[in-house]
Amino acid sequence: MPFRYIVALVIAGLTLVGCDRSGQPAADAQKPNIILLLVDDLRWDELGYSGSPAPTPNIDSFAQRGARFDNAYVTSSLCSPSRASFLTGTYAHTHGVVGNLADLDPVRTPTIAALLREHGYRTAMIGKWHMGVDGRPRPGFDVWYSMAGQGTYADPVFNDNGRRVKVEGYNTDIITARAIEFMQENDQPFYLHLSYKSVHQPLQPAPRHENTLSRETFRGLARGNADIDKDSVRALRAETLRAVDDSVGAIMSHLEAAGKQGETVVVFTSDNGYLLGEHGRGDKRLFYEESIRVPWLVHYPALITPGTVRSEAVLNVDFLPSMLDIAGVEVPPHVQGRSFVPLFTGADAGWRTHWVYEYFNEAEFMHLPTHLAVVDGRYKYVTFPEGPGLFHHFTGEDLLYDLQQDPYELHNIASAPDQAQRIAVMNERLREFARETQLRFFDLDPGFVNRRIQELADEKKGLRWFREGMAKTYPEGFPGWEPPPRREMQ
Template sequence: MLTRRQFLSGAAAPLAAQTRRRNLVFILVDDLRWDALGATGHPFSKTPHIDRLATEGALFTNAFVTTPLCSPSRSSFLTGRYVHATGVTTNGDNAALSHRLITFPRLLQESGYETAYVGKWHMGTDDSPRPGFDRWVSFRGQGQFEDPEINVDGRSSQVKGYMTEILSSHAVDFVRRRRSKPFCLYLAHKAVHGPFTPAARYARDYAGQTIRRAPSATDDYRGKPALARPVDAAGGDKNKKKKKGSALPSGDELILNQLRCLRSIDDGVGEILAALSETGQLDNTLIVFTSDNGYFWGEHRLGDKRWAYEESIRIPMLARLPGVIRPGMRISQLVLNIDIAPSMLEVAGVKPPATMHGRSFLPLLRGRTASWRDDFLAEYFQEKGNPRTPTWQAVRTSKWKYIHYPELPGMDELYDLAADPNEMNNLISDPKSAGALAVLRRRLGELLKQTA
């Protein structure tokens, strides 16, 4: 792990002086897949306030996480670095490590911003305040939806109410504070993560709606030996306690409850927008809304996330900033969670550290797309408690996806996403695809070396 001096070398100094520095609001949802919003095409999900961000700002139509798992993804959002560099590679106890991360809010605080963290930290079970935040509202681990224990600036107490509403209320209070500094608010919701408990007033929403399943819901795993392999309780490929498949596919009620939980998040976005407007700050504030990873709704007979398939790594991402982002913009380039930190810093007039792997997406908002990335590296590290999903590394381009399983020889996968968007036909042994495979294998090595 880099020392703080190494990380900050040549960074954190404000760029050219701005007469009025932008405020920053970053809203992170847990386990929200890219197509669960009205703005991204869901047939009945009600998200009017979130959709407003797309109407008045930009929708990133090809946004992805580099690791589709809660704790690792959060470390990448905060630092702009791959998890093999942050060290937060699993959902294990990363508490001590997370106190040492050089996060973009920490750099903003050092450059004159007032900063707040509100919500799920989920890098270890320690809920104590982390460096870089003037205001801290969080909880241990996953927390709970109803009457949760909340840590406010180092003091924990049980609070009556529904978690999403409690977090949104703290976020609104921070926005409404009188201050002489610009601010950065990082709001990380517990929802729509399990146990998928909606607010009481939304508990019957969408009753009777039909959940449409993708063609891959009946995947027979031909061409997916990593998914088809038997796995024993200890994680080895043994004959003991054979178990095929993965987590049970998401049932209809689970999916509906995720969307019901989303209703409360959308209410909170509306409250934040109202608070910004009423305090005269709305048009001077960059708002970014996204998720820590995707979620399987039965595709490939899977639930949860973790795998390299589209439903797991693809996320919703929306941004609003008048004067910089034209209303109704659609950004089709490959944008990653590691791009958030450098983008936030650039908007604030702070030079992103050279050690960040991500890139500011501001050039895309200005129409400068020529030098943008054509591919990206994604990765996952096997967890002790989840032997079904092996370690993998993947390269995704606009057309191809190559998935490499370093510990499972002969089980790699290759998909032509243009012809096979559901990732059903593994072309790893197809002679006609041998040229593309060679390029992608070489590119995987290059990307790993570049981000070492």
Template structure:
């Protein structure tokens, strides 16, 4: 009878596997993210864009492999396009108006409930490598059993690290060093389950590629963006106390003036792709690829002359869109592309879902696992974007709503700067419809939508944000002197 029962259980299990009803063993999970990587800084995206591609010469064969063997989210966004705020949101799944970080110089204090703490409770070994950058925090990274990380921005060459909070001097290019130590950890904990976060310094400026890539793309032809002269409405109108605020009217060719910076940026990302290849090779050699999830993304996008801007922060597409690739051979169909709106807010609940762990009530995002598995799910059609003025920078506080096909950008206290775009007709955000009869109906709809989203997310102007340079009427104070373009 016992033998018959065992046979029956095996037979039923076989049927379940045949119809896709079984679940693989608890997966290992790798979260890998870059700094300031534009959504189109992937050769798979450049190829997809065809004649419209601005960087068709850029190649990322290892990231393309992830896209081919996994899922590519083509509409992935951040809810705040700034490094520390975005990284904190990925960790604790909350908007920055609630989680304690609204700028790049404030340490993260809200670390009691993160994906790392919840994974540890569920029996995962957790490790963090590379760039943490929430303020200039020192010490062992909270929620992680092990950390090998550097303070703040670190440096590209021979960067000082901390191992579990203790100083360690390293030699070599920083992202090579982080990857080597991450691979050593994989080898030591191959039996899992483990969670490993690997944060690259690339491609944050000032850009310093690895010596092996110092001359890459030397012959590449750089293309000026077609919206370079569509200047941001606040350009040259925000007092920063610095002498590098952009002048109100752009002059000359931004791309020409920044030729080396652009090439060096992509040279650093070439080094990232090489290190992704090393990680993939390590997983294959350890024979743990099939049951290891890899999530690859970036903390925000980046401008290279669009709207005559550099850096990020603003609510235009090039700053708020990021790459998002996910490979999980045991569950996700390879080569799948998803166009739903997904956010960095979703990273934490998704990681827990993949591990079979319930997300805490404090998380504000949603797991996109059902999307990757082709399961019907109610999903967002819009999201709230926020940015809070940071001391010394020339981007004002921003509130915006981005839907599947449109965008409203508001600058509190400065209605004359407001922007409205129909992204279907105008994906490059060149025609501001805010004050036009053509945009009246869309303006009404998105004004209502942003109010709904503010209430749903508990939006507030946080007390820990830097004070704005405004007058008694709440309007931004213009620069005192004309500055460099």
């Protein structure tokens, strides 16, 4: 079927009957197809099924027909580190993509695509890559159709297996159409990594969805102590998300029409959440629930009873081992996540009682400090091993929140005498995790932060935005640091 016609069907929201070349089940019924639908910056509470006024009928139907994990998290709330964790099943400090400027090294940690390809899968990466901006083949993928960095919503440019192509139309519709085209081309089991730009800023809905939602509908949805007016942003995000909802409907309709829905695992989730005014922030990165919690839906009729809802904490590092488990592929010993497949049948299988979050200071956002957190369901303990950084919210002292009594994380109880033992236990859990995974961010000398800032300042001295950003963040200067002389951007 011509590519432009598929795009038109996606836009129209039509059931793609008869799109598959054969309409027959995959040749190897023991190897299910696997699709990851990865949205960008989407919070868990921005969908219809989670209580949002956003119209997401296809995603809501997806949730009803599969399994819903209501406590899903990313181990680092930032685009590139989180995406690399999905692909490798490891934490950022293990796979090495600790910021948005780092490349993914496939030798250091093989991707799920490479592991599945070794077992007869055809693999495709379509959409946002954002783990390096070069045109090299995406590791482990037979087909790649990706953007450099964020790309654009309108008339985007893609790297089509090494060839630069500009395509007219709306980004979400285009990559969904390319995904359907890829599925049509395959008679063997496939892994499809479908990664959307939506709902990353700058927000831009598809033309058919512009100005379709009232800003008043989203008023008063901020959680806790939000002091930034984000009502209009919430509505614009919902309008931008509508094309993703259309795409979910198109993907599922294609699978059904092709007779492949019963033999295909589809996971819908996001690379991270987003703060929409909470804690005075309009960003991700930080340890707060709004930033690290994501939607997590799984559709696989062979194993899942429709309407399944689980409360266990699942993580982005669990994606790889879970999909390998379903595919019957041995999970490599270096993988740090675990398979959530046993949860489909109701067993907790000795599931994790706590988990660790990590964020590493970035050159572009050096005011946000490196921090590590341990979460055990009710309590969240946060520590800053490199000191407070430049963000005025933090002093460098440990934080402890009771998520049951204080779900918006407004009251730090770390200094309460009756919490000393709890902090000691959670700190030891963090150190145990650090020892097991070779995370070396403890007991740093006091001059570390000053030296790091000076080094980063030297590296960025030719960038005007760096100097101006530092001046705004810390107008009186940071002790021991002098801004470099002004130079025009080269």
